[in-house]
Amino acid sequence: MLQRVKTEAGLVEGIPGRDRSVTVFRGIPYAAPPVDDLRWRPPRPPVPWAGVLKADRFGPMSPQVPGSERDGDNLPVSEDCLRINVWTGAGAGQQRLRPVLVWIHGGGFRVGTGANPRYDGEALARKGIVVVTFNYRLGALGFLATPELSEESEHRASGNYGLLDQIAALEWVQHNITHFGGDPDRVTVAGQSAGAGSVSFLAMSPLAEGLFHRAIAQSHARHARDPELRYLSSSYRTLADAEAAGTRYAAARGARTLRRLRTLPWQKLVEGNASAVDHTVETGSEAKPPLFRPVVDGWVLPHGYEETYAKGLQNDVWYLAGSNLDESGAVPADTFAMYREAGRKSWRPGAPPVHVTLEDYVTASRLKFAAKAEEFLRLYPAHTDEEAAHAHCAAVRDSAKISTWLWARDWTAHAKRPVYTYFWTYAAPTAGHGTRRASHGSEIDFVLGNLHPDRAAWSDEDREVAETMSGYWANYVATGDPNGPGLPHWPAWAPENPAVMEVGAHFGAIPLADPARLDFWQRYFLTQHAW
Secondary structure: OEEEEEEOEEEEEEEEEOOOOEEEEEEEEEOOOEEEEEEEOOOOOOOOOEEEEEOOOOOOEEEOOOOOOOOOOOOOOOOOOEEEEEEOOOOOOOOOEEEEEEHHHOOOOOOOOOOOOOHHHHHHHHHOOOOEEEEOOOHHHHHHHHHHHHHHHHOOOOOOHHHHHHHHHHHHHHHHHHHHHHEEEEEEEEEEEEHHHHHEEEEHHHOOOOOOOOEHHHHHHOOOOHHHHHHHOOOOOOOOHHHHHHHHHHHHHOOOOHHHHHHHHHHHOOOHHOOOOOOOOOOOOOOOEEEOOEEEEOOOOOOOOOHHOOOOOOOOOOEEEEEOEEEOOEEEEHHHHHHHHHHHHHHHOOOOOOOHHHHHHHHHHHHHHHHHHHHHHOOOOOHHHHHHHHHHHHHHHHHHHHHHHHHHHOOOOHOOOEEEEEEEEEOOOOOOOOOOOOOOOOOOHHHHHOOOOOOOOOHHHHHHHHHHHHHHHHHHHHOOOOOOOOOOOOOOOOOOOEEEEEEOOOOOOEOOHHHHHHHHHHHHHHHOOOO
C-alpha cells in the first residue's frame, strides 16, 4: 500500500481508507492559491513545499453562498481552494499502471465540493481504478468576465477561470498520477450536471486536448438545437454578453475598476450568486440559466456546440452520456400534489419548469412550440390536471432521450471513437427516507458504488444495481467499453438504431419514443436556433 508519494511540488503522505487496501490522499494543492493579484487569472503551478505534506484532510471549499446545495458544511471556505484528492489501491513498486477516473462535481457552477462523501472513490479504487476529485473556482470567482479582464489577458478572453482550473487539474494528473499508480494514457473525465457540462466543454476545448481519453457526461448531453440546452448546466454565454453582465455585476458591488474588484472580500463577490439569473437568454419557457457559467471566449472555448461538431473540432475521445427518468422537469407521479402546492416557489436558476396543472401545461406548450403546439398537444394529450402532469413528464423524457441521441449523431459525424448512451430509471432512496425516485443525480451513489448507510436505508436490490452500474463504469474507464463478464449487453450508439440503453430498473436497449413522437421532436429541433 502506498503511503508517501512524490509530486512535482513535494512529498505527500496519505491515510488508509475504510478498506486498508486503499490509500486516500486529501487536499493536495494542484495550483497556487488564486488570491490577491491572481484572482481572475489562469491558475499558476502549485507552490512547492518542504518536508512531507500530510494529505489527511480535504482542502477548503471554493467560496459559495452559505447553506446552498452543498455537502461539506464541516469544511472551511477559502479562495485557497484548488486542491485535489486521490484514492488508489496501487502498492509500492507496482509496475502495472491503473486506469484513472477524474470526477468533476456538479452544482450549477455555483456550489459544490470534490470532498462530498457521495464522490468517495474507495469503491472504484477497490475495482482497480485510481479515482481523483478536486475543487475549482465557482460563481463570480470562477466565471466573471469584464472588458478589463479580457484586455489584460494575452488571449483577449475572460470568464472561464473555473474551466481553466479543471484543465490545470488534468495537467496535474498527467504530471503526477503515475506516482499514485495511475496511467496518464488512460484518463477518463466524468461528472454530473454542471460536472457533465464541464466534460462537454473540456471535450470542445483545444487546451484540454490529450489530457483525457474518455468522457462521461451524466445528465444534459443535448442536441445543439434543443432549447433546454440554453439554461441547463450545459449552457454557455458569448464573450460580449458575459462582459456586459460582469460590468453590471461589478458596478452593483461598488467596484468600478478591476483593482477595486480584486480587493473586495470574497463574501461580497459570492453574495447573491445562488439566485443570480441571466434574463437575456430566450429558452422557450420560464426557465433561465444561472448568470455565472462558461463563456465561448475564442480561447478556452473557440466555438459553440454546433460549429465545433460540424467542423470536427472536438477532442476525439470515447464518450458515454445519458439522462435520468425524473429530471429536466419530469417528476414521479406521487410528487404531483407537492409540486401543485409549491407552484412557482420551487423555481430556481438553471432549474427546469415542472407543469402539473392543465392550465400551466397548455400555456407552456403554446409558448414553447408555437405553430407546432397543436400537434404537440395531440401527441401528448391532456384534459385534467392529472393527465397534464403525466403528459408533461412523458414529453420531457422523450425529449431528453431523443435530444441525447441526436447529440450523439452530431458528435460521431467526425469523431472516430464509439459513443454509449443511457437512460437511468431506478427509483433510488433519498436521504431522510423520503420518496424513492430516479431523480437528477440519483445515479451517482450507484455508479461510484457509494451506498453509505448515513445517506439512506439501502436494500439488497439497491446493492445489486450498484454492483452492475459501478461495473459498467469501471469497465468503461479501463477500456472505453462498459461491457464485461456478467453484465447485460450495452450496445454502442448507432445511427440506424433509434434506441438507448435503459439502466437501473431494467438493463437493456429500449426505443427512444414511438415513431410519431420521434418524428415530431426531430422536426421541432430543426426549427430552433443552434447553439
